[in-house]
Structure formats: C-alpha cells, structure tokens
Amino acid sequence: xxxxxxxxxxxxxxxxxxxxxxxxxxxxxxxxxxxxxxxxxxxxxxxxxxxxxxxxxxxxxxxxxxxxxxxxxxxxxxxxxxxxxxxxxxxxxxxxxxxxxxxxxxxxxxxxxxxxxxxxxxxxxxxxxxxxxxxxxxxxxxxxxxxxxxxxxxxxxxxxxxxxxxxxxxxxxxxxxxxxxxxxxxxxxxxxxxxxxxxxxxxxxxxxxxxxxxxxxxxxxxxxxxxxxxxxxxxxxxxxxxxxxxxxxxxxxxxxxxxxxxxxxxxxx
Numbered sequence: 001x002x003x004x005x006x007x008x009x010x011x012x013x014x015x016x017x018x019x020x021x022x023x024x025x026x027x028x029x030x031x032x033x034x035x036x037x038x039x040x041x042x043x044x045x046x047x048x049x050x051x052x053x054x055x056x057x058x059x060x061x062x063x064x065x066x067x068x069x070x071x072x073x074x075x076x077x078x079x080x081x082x083x084x085x086x087x088x089x090x091x092x093x094x095x096x097x098x099x100x101x102x103x104x105x106x107x108x109x110x111x112x113x114x115x116x117x118x119x120x121x122x123x124x125x126x127x128x129x130x131x132x133x134x135x136x137x138x139x140x141x142x143x144x145x146x147x148x149x150x151x152x153x154x155x156x157x158x159x160x161x162x163x164x165x166x167x168x169x170x171x172x173x174x175x176x177x178x179x180x181x182x183x184x185x186x187x188x189x190x191x192x193x194x195x196x197x198x199x200x201x202x203x204x205x206x207x208x209x210x211x212x213x214x215x216x217x218x219x220x221x222x223x224x225x226x227x228x229x230x231x232x233x234x235x236x237x238x239x240x241x242x243x244x245x246x247x248x249x250x251x252x253x254x255x256x257x258x259x260x261x262x263x264x265x266x267x268x269x
Contacts (some may be wrong), residue, residue, distance in 0.1 A: 002130070012253055022152070025227055043056070043107070043108070043109030043110060043111065043112030043113060043201045044109055044112075044130065044132070044201060045109045046198055046199075049135045050132055050136070051134065051135040051138075051139045051194070051198050052132040052135070052198065053132060053133045053135055053197040053198060053202070054130060054131070054132045054201045054202070055130070055131050055132070055133070055201070055202040055203075055204070056108075056116075056128070056129070056130050056201060056202065056203045056204065057127075057128070057129045057130075057131075057204045057206070058116055058119070058120075058125060058127065058128045058129075058203070058204070058205055058206070059125075059126045059127040059128075059206045059208065060119050060120050060122055060123050060124065060125055060126065060206065060207050060208070061118075061124045061126045061203060061208055061209070061210040062123025062124070062207060062210055063122075063123070063210055063211070063256055064099050064209045064211075066122055066123070067093075067099065067100075067101050067207050067209070068093070068101075070118075070119055070121070070122070070123070070207060070254055071091070071093065071101045071103060071207060073118055073121075073206065074103055074105075074118055074119050075088055075103065076092065077114075077115060077118055078103075078105050078107065078111075078115065079199075080184060082248070083107065083108075083110065083111035083112040083114045083115055084107065084108035084110050084113075085107070085108050085111075086105055086107040086108070086111055086115070086201070087105065087106045087107075088103065088104070089104040089105065089106055089202075090102070090103070090104035091103055091104070098209075099208075099209050100206070100207060100208050101206075101207040102204065102205060102206045102207065103119075103203075103204070103205045103207075104201045104202070104203075104204050104205075105202075105204075105205070106200050106201070106202055106203070107200060107201060107203055108197075108199070108201070109200070109201050112201050112203055115203060115205075116203070116205070119205050119207070123207075123210065124210065126208075135194050135197065135198060138194060139191070139194050139195075139198075140192060142187055142190050143191070144193045145183075145187045146184065146187045146188065146191060147183075148182065149180055149183055149184040149187060151178050153177065153180050153181065153184060156173050156176055156177050156180065157177070160172055160173045160174070160177075184204070
C-alpha cells in the first residue's frame with residue numbers, strides 16, 4: 001500500500017513539473033511572437049554604409065463608419081509632426097459600392113509604428129509588407145557627378161581669373177560656367193532627394209470595410225445586375241425601334257397606296 005502511494009505521489013509531481021515547464025515554454029513562445037510582431041511593425045533604418053529606400057504597405061480593415069475618422073486622425077498626426085517629420089504625399093477616399101480609402105506618407109522610421117497603430121485602432125491589420133530599393137549605385141554616381149562638376153567649376157574660375165584671358169575667352173568661360181552651375185544644382189537636388197529617401201520610409205495605408213455594405217452585398221450586386229440588364233435591354237429595344245422606323249413608315253405608305261388603288265379599282269369595276 002505504501003509502495004503504491006509513493007508511486008502515485010511521484011507521478012503527480014512529475015506531471016506538475018512537466019506542466020510547469022510546458023506553460024513556461026508557451027509563455028516564452030508567446031513573448032517571442034509578440035517581439036517578432038513588434039519588430040515587424042517598426043520602421044527600417046539604414047546601417048552605416050547602406051543606402052536602402054524602404055517602403056511599407058499595410059491594409060487595414062475597419063467599420064465603414066470609422067473610416068473617415070481614422071483617415072483624418074492619421075493625416076492630422078502626420079501633418080502635426082506628432083511622431084517625427086512626416087509628409088502626406090497622397091490621399092484617396094472612395095464611397096459607393098466598395099468604400100475604401102488610402103494614405104501615402106513619407107515619415108521617419110520611428111514614426112511608422114505609431115502611425116500604423118493609429119490607423120489600425122479599432123480595426124484589424126489585415127496585411128503588411130515591406131520592400132527596399134538599393135540606392136547605393138545611384139548615390140555613388142551622383143556623388144561622382146557632383147565631384148566632377150565641382151572640379152570643372154573650379155577650373156573654369158581659375159581660367160577666368162587669369163590676367164591674360166581675352167574677352168572672347170571670358171565670354172565662352174562665362175557660358176560654360178552657367179551650364180556647369182545648372183548641372184551642379186540638378187546633381188545637388190538629386191543627391192538631396194536620394195538622401196531623403198534613405199533617411200525616411202514610404203508608408204502606404206489602404207483602408208477597407210470589414211463587412212459587406214448594402215451596396216456590396218450579394219443581394220445588392222444582384223439587384224444592380226438586374227437594373228443593368230434592364231437598362232441594356234431597353235437601350236437595345238430603342239435602337240431596334242429607331243432602326244426599323246423608316247421601314248415601318250414605308251410599309252404604312254405602301255399599305256395606304258395599295259388600299260386606295262383597290263378601292264378605286266372596285267369602283268371602276
């Protein structure tokens with residue numbers, strides 16, 4: 001009896017330890033998943049020596065009634081700089097059968113997560129993707145172009161400063177300087193644009209309804225198809241009547257003439 005009791009106690013303790021370990025492992029797995037999800041929500045910054053332009057695309061499902069409010073809240077947060085430098089590049093709102101909205105933002109990496117959280121507040125983050133364009137070659141080419149243009153600009157200034165420069169040479173140098181300065185200004189603008197794309201992230205938010213509206217339901221689509229079919233049939237009927245109208249008029253004239261001829265023949269006979 002004592003031996004059976006000892007075996008039973010040992011079995012219970014073993015199961016308790018196993019359950020404890022399993023629960024701890026499950027909690028650790030959940031924490032790891034939460035950490036991975038949080039990392040996926042964050043904006044992307046470049047490591048030293050990298051020139052990657054990151055773009056994030058997110059699709060948010062939420063009630064139709066909340067859509068304008070969410071779009072306005074994200075727009076206001078961006079324009080107000082609540083989460084760092086941010087610019088609204090595009091906005092689109094569509095109503096009707098399939099209501100939807102979209103916002104295109106350029107924001108610093110630290111602002112991606114809070115803006116995305118604000119957009120999904122009260123809704124569901126249905127889809128999220130991130131891609132990057134490597135601008136290393138473009139940045140290098142622009143830098144080399146700037147260096148070459150600056151060198152040419154400095155050389156032309158030296159030639160202009162020479163005491164033995166002739167008037168016609170000065171005119172040609174002045175014209176060349178103006179062209180070099182125009183190209184240098186364009187190269188500096190390209191470099192600034194590239195650096196801006198590297199320092200910030202492009203965030204595209206697409207909002208869609210989380211449930212069917214009356215217009216987008218199966219019944220609504222069927223009724224819409226019925227109306228469309230009736231409209232098309234009426235249009236075809238009108239075209240047929242218009243096309244046959246001259247022949248109907250001609251047939252009526254022939255009928256009247258034939259009937260008049262028969263009456264006249266009957267009277268003569």
